[in-house]
Amino acid sequence: MSDRLDWLAEALDPLRRQGLIRRRRRVKPLTDGYCKIDGRRLWNFASNDYLNLAHDPRVIETARSAAQIAGVGATASPLVSGRTDWHARLEQRLAEFEGQEAAVLFPSGYAANLGTISALVGRGDVVFCDRLNHASLVDGCRLSGAKLRVYRHNRLEKLRCELEKWAGPRRRLIVTDSLFSMDALAAPLPQLCRLAERYDAVLLIDEAHATGIFGNHGRGLAELMAVEDQVSVRVGTLSKAIGSMGGFVTGSRDLIDWLWNRAQTQMFSTALPPAVCAAACKSIEIIMQEPDRRERLLSRAESFRLRLRDCEFSTPADGIGPIVPIILNEPGSAVMAADELEQQGFLVASIRPPTVPRGTSRLRITLSCAHHDEDVQRLADILVRVLPRTTTALT
Numbered sequence: 001m002s003d004r005l006d007w008l009a010e011a012l013d014p015l016r017r018q019g020l021i022r023r024r025r026r027v028k029p030l031t032d033g034y035c036k037i038d039g040r041r042l043w044n045f046a047s048n049d050y051l052n053l054a055h056d057p058r059v060i061e062t063a064r065s066a067a068q069i070a071g072v073g074a075t076a077s078p079l080v081s082g083r084t085d086w087h088a089r090l091e092q093r094l095a096e097f098e099g100q101e102a103a104v105l106f107p108s109g110y111a112a113n114l115g116t117i118s119a120l121v122g123r124g125d126v127v128f129c130d131r132l133n134h135a136s137l138v139d140g141c142r143l144s145g146a147k148l149r150v151y152r153h154n155r156l157e158k159l160r161c162e163l164e165k166w167a168g169p170r171r172r173l174i175v176t177d178s179l180f181s182m183d184a185l186a187a188p189l190p191q192l193c194r195l196a197e198r199y200d201a202v203l204l205i206d207e208a209h210a211t212g213i214f215g216n217h218g219r220g221l222a223e224l225m226a227v228e229d230q231v232s233v234r235v236g237t238l239s240k241a242i243g244s245m246g247g248f249v250t251g252s253r254d255l256i257d258w259l260w261n262r263a264q265t266q267m268f269s270t271a272l273p274p275a276v277c278a279a280a281c282k283s284i285e286i287i288m289q290e291p292d293r294r295e296r297l298l299s300r301a302e303s304f305r306l307r308l309r310d311c312e313f314s315t316p317a318d319g320i321g322p323i324v325p326i327i328l329n330e331p332g333s334a335v336m337a338a339d340e341l342e343q344q345g346f347l348v349a350s351i352r353p354p355t356v357p358r359g360t361s362r363l364r365i366t367l368s369c370a371h372h373d374e375d376v377q378r379l380a381d382i383l384v385r386v387l388p389r390t391t392t393a394l395t
């Protein structure tokens with residue numbers, strides 16, 4: 001029998017040979033920043049739960065009691081019958097938290113970008129996209145059908161030239177991550193705002209890794225850089241520092257009304273489970289009330305970063321926040337280093353193409369509030385001991 005999927009085996013083969021095949025692992029989550037893999041207890045330095053809210057007893061209790069009343073699934077899309085009090089309260093809280101007129105929820109951050117970009121631009125429009133933007137922003141641009149102009153990472157002169165060149169078409173949209181999570185680098189938001197203003201473009205920023213972490217109130221990099229009133233569209237996720245699941249957009253009442261009517265990824269998908277919304281609501285309350293969580297995390301990350309730089313590891317010089325990458329170039333080196341760390345009791349992500357450009361495979365270490373200073377110290381000690389050995393073994 002001829003199998004029309006024969007090509008899959010052939011396509012998978014080079015991935016295996018180049019060390020690019022993805023491993024599916026089973027992780028048993030434990031509290032206090034640990035997890036268990038293959039029976040071994042590991043410190044989890046590979047999670048996006050920066051503030052340790054996914055395991056906060058107050059958040060769990062809130063989710064539990066919502067599930068008891070509302071059940072597990074939302075049972076319909078938000079516009080049909082899936083939008084409950086928990087959804088409405090979360091929308092309200094997100095709008096208040098970000099100081100915006102309104103908010104709308106999406107099934108995920110990924111879906112938020114797809115739905116929002118394609119609702120704001122289409123054929124006859126132009127969208128400008130940083131080359132290192134998250135895949136969901138790039139896919140949103142492609143889905144929209146607008147002309148896609150990709151500019152070199154954070155190269156504002158390139159972007160300016162493109163904006164100049166494409167001044168004619170109906171609408172212009174600039175999309176960017178606020179924190180580029182593979183390098184832990186911030187986008188130059190004030191300059192982007194000025195360019196958007198000057199060339200009559202809308203600026204959409206994705207604060208996925210910044211919400212809850214940066215700024216006086218934890219609202220993200222737009223707050224830290226004091227440009228909140230100049231950014232028209234703010235996308236975020238509930239799945240990282242907020243520790244829950246789902247995506248959201250905040251902005252003007254008109255923007256949100258439009259997304260309710262035109263963002264297909266929320267219109268044609270089932271609403272988030274009410275318990276998930278209840279949990280996210282509680283987490284945001286904690287983020288508002290306990291600024292010391294993010295402050296401790298940021299200062300710990302800063303010392304860790306300095307220590308690694310002192311040891312001459314290749315980590316981006318302007319990096320900020322709880323993500324600390326160490327560039328090891330070859331995918332094999334990154335995987336071997338992660339394996340070695342695992343032997344030592346630490347779970348750290350190895351990131352390879354296509355997630356990052358070729359030749360820039362890396363370890364990505366993510367600190368969280370669950371870790372103690374001593375653990376972070378120990379990880380640094382082990383990195384110093386282990387990294388030269390694992391990389392030289394390969395060359």
Ligand SMILES: *Cc1c(COP(=O)(O)O)cnc(C)c1O
Nearest residue numbers: 108109110134206208237239246
């Ligand atoms: C993680 C991430 C997303 C996706 O968010 P999910 O809620 O996990 O789907 C979108 N954008 C950026 C920049 C991200 O880092």
